[in-house]
Amino acid sequence: MQFYLNGFRGGDPDIADAAPGRRYRGPHDPLPEKVDVLIAGCGPAGLCLAAQLSQFPEIETMIVDPKPGPIEKGQADGINTRTMEMFQAFGFGEKVKRESYWVNQTAFWSPDPANPSHIRRIGRVQDVPEDSSEMPHTLINQARVHELFLDVMRNSPSKLEPDYSWAVRDVVVDPSTDDHPVAVTLENTGVNAGETRTLRANYVVGCDGARSNVRKAIGGTLHGDAAHQAWGVMDILANTDFPDVRQKCLITSSTEGNILILPREGGYLFRMYVELDKLNPDERVSARNFSADDMIAAANRIMAPYTIDVKEVVWWSIYEIAHRLTDRFDDVGDDEDRNPRVFTAGDACHTHSPKAGQGMNVSMQDTFNLGWKLAHVLQGRADASLLRSYSRERWVEAKRLIDTDHQWARIMSAPPGQSELDGAGMPRFQKQFIENLIFTGGLAVRYDPSTLTAEPTHQALATGQEIGRRFHSAPVVRVADAMQMQLGHVALADGRWRVFVFAGENPSEALGLVEWLGSDPGSPIVKTRRAGEDIDALIDLRAVFQGRFDQIALEHMPPLLKPLKGRLGLQDHEKVFCLDHKGLGDIYQMRGIDRVQGCMIVVRPDQYIANVLPLSDRQGLAGFFDAILTPATDAP
Known part of the structure; x- marks a missing residue:
């Protein structure tokens, strides 16, 4: 985290100085025109x-x-x-990690063939696949x-x-x-x-x-349809002899319906989604007058032989499934x-x-x-x-969501033996859950080629950083202070583009590109920089080299990698990175980056990869940004 850019100031560094002329929002302040x-x-x-x-x-x-x-x-x-x-x-990812429940495993329960009126655990799955993200799946x-x-x-x-x-x-x-x-x-x-x-x-x-x-x-x-199925959801504080209450659980019974259990933050609270009754095609769920007691009773029927003793219902709601777009x-x-x-x-x-x-x-x-x-x-x-x-x-991604959830909701509500996935070697909902892990992690989004997302012409230079998908972070070391960190964490929600330059076996090519980006009139950084702005106000350049931090001479880096910024013209020391030498992983190997040629990866302000280019393709980089950004009319 960087602060003191415009001079020393005590107090909470997350609290910025107020901008001049900001609107006062008191309870009796008039609305703006x-x-x-x-x-x-x-x-x-x-x-x-x-x-x-x-x-x-x-x-x-x-x-x-x-x-x-x-x-x-x-x-x-x-x-x-x-x-x-x-x-x-x-800026609050670490806070959520500290406060939330982490979903590490998902357990699956289904009817016991020897006693179908009772459920039994039939499997567990790691909830977040290895190296799919450096962040956990959380509940809060x-x-x-x-x-x-x-x-x-x-x-x-x-x-x-x-x-x-x-x-x-x-x-x-x-x-x-x-x-x-x-x-x-x-x-x-x-x-x-x-x-x-x-x-x-x-x-x-x-x-x-x-x-x-x-x-x-x-x-x-x-537009869309409804599944005509009533479900209840409740956040509760309760005691139970069900052994997996502090794990995410998908439970299906033989005749009484299904339950989804989601443990919540704080160690005691948990959420239950409880299947209730089928609805007639012309019936609304409100006509049934379901209550929290109905949910608790249904949960006890579905979970037999286990029971749940609810001490407090914190919140509850009844809903019917609908898929509309x-x-x-x-x-x-x-x-x-x-x-x-x-x-x-x-x-x-x-x-x-x-x-x-x-x-x-x-x-x-x-x-x-x-x-x-x-x-x-x-x-x-x-x-x-x-x-x-x-x-x-976003319409394309919403359509993907609706289609996937449509299938998932019907699988969850289908009695055993009545789902298209039954008989496939494992219970239908476990199979579908595993197949959906990348989707449910939010990692299936892939934007199609457009002005903002280039064709994958040079994708082979970074096979693990797919154009159109989110930038997949990996461990690096910041050279200036030997700080071990995730490279993706430099991409803040500040409306800036990122250009990551990955040096090949000959670092001089990467350094030459950086020199050009910082000084040439054809550089997109130079063309879009306005008078009085820091040089990284719109396009933030970072460089990654293949040596150890103690093998890289910061004093020989081009000015763009140690720019003078802010009101006082202070030098930024946090633009240069190298391989992690402490065993967490090699970013080149983990993300399929060509060690010989290197590459540059352009990342949009929303963290999605816009382009992958050879280090030599300066005109390709300039042309990509020319199609999106307007040149500054008051350049320095």
């Missing part, structure tokens, strides 16, 4: 986006929610490994995730806070102007309930749930020749069952994809056409 971005909804998607945009005080961001304040309990709890990597970029209260994002917002230069008790009622886009063309009608849901205000925004993002008013305003509809994630129709102004994310554009643990994760990944693109456009670093890529990229 204009904002750059208005976010509807303080769920995971909305707060993830707000946390990103809060790092840019020049972008006026507002986030509203009809609730009177933050949630305290309930809702989602699963954080997959890809999201944990993202949390690391926001969604409210705590909200709080961590809120802390990022409060500590940012923007000092951003939500405006609670305001709901978006309508959104209207005026295509005849580029000056705050979106009119947003807000309705007060608090002490002045029913009062309305209209403000104007450059962009609106609807993170306002499955009944999204933002989606409805732009003509979006959720909207046709697009923005306000631009296929026949419209304009760039989008309104977007939807999370449950506003895709809904599914909660048992695969993907809802909160995919929702946050939606806005992690969108946030840096909005920042680029609003800062004038990219053309507004960049925003078209959001719907293209």
Whole structure:
């Protein structure tokens, strides 16, 4: 972690100095008349986006929610490994690791053939495959995730806070102007309930749930089907003789249904998803009037011969499975020749069952994809056409989610002997679980070739860093201080691109590339750098060499690898890395990087690999960035 860049200052280094002219958000402060971005909804998607945009005080961001304040309990709890990597970029990954429950193993229980009315354990699976991520799969209260994002917002230069008790009622886009063309009608849901205000925004993002008013305003509809199956979910404090209560468990009984057990943080709390009754095609789950007692009774029937003695129900809910997806994630129709102004994310554009643990994760990944693109456009670093890529990229991933979860939900609800996977050598749900591990880890996302994601022409130079997938971190040592660390952890949620230069057997080629990047007029770093900016303000260069840290002479490194930055012009010593010499792994070997030729890997601000190029292909690198970034008009 780097601080003191602009001079020494005591106190918590996570708390940034307030930007000049920031908006005061007191309880009686009037709403602004204009904002750059208005976010509807303080769920995971909305707060993830707000946390990103809060790092840019020049972008006026507002986030509203009809609730009177933050949630305290309930809702989602699963954080997959890809999201944990993202949390690391926001600065609170280690905090979540310390507070959360780690899902290390998943146990499978099914009817005992000798006594079908009783269940027995039939297997265990390691939950996170080896070297799929340096981060664990965790479980933690969604409210705590909200709080961590809120802390990022409060500590940012923007000092951003939500405006609670305001709901978006309508959104209207005026295509005849580029000056705050979106009119947003807000309705007060608090002490002045029913009062309305209209403000104007450059962009609106609807993170306002499955009944999204933002989606409805732009003509979006959720399409799909329902499984007509009632499920209950409860967070409980209970005693039980079931031996695997502190492991993730998938339990299927012969006649009583299924259960998913998820231990929670803190050592005592756990969550149970309990299958209840089938619903008629025209029936809603609310008509059955299920209660927490119904769930507890069903759980005891399914878990026989084991029993559960519930001491406290912390939170519970009844739901029915539905798989629905909207046709697009923005306000631009296929026949419209304009760039989008309104977007939807999370449950506003895709809904599914909660048992695969993907809802909160995919929702946050939606806005992690969108946030840096909005920042680029609003800062004038990219053309507004960049925003078209959001719907293209995230719709495909949402469709993958819906299709996979559709299959998983029906397998989980099918009685033994009635699933398409029965008779395949192991129980259907265990087989499907194993096949889905990369997907449920959030690691199956792969963006197709586009302006932002190059064709895999030179993929052979880094076979383990696939273009279109997230940058797969590996151990390195920072040369300046011999610090053993994960290379991917330098990619923060700060809207910057990363270029990783991996030196080949002849380091001079990598050093020559770095010299060119730092000084040549054709370099994308030089072309996009604005007057008064640090040289790494938009494109952050890092270099990795194959020797030990004590074999690399920092004094001979080009200026771009030890740049002078900040108000005082202080030298940055954290740009150069080498192989890990303490046995955690060789990044070249682990990620298939060509030792002879080396390569450069371009990583997007959302941590996805955009390009892999030879060290000699300077024009290829320049051309890639030319298609995305706008040259600075006031270069130093």
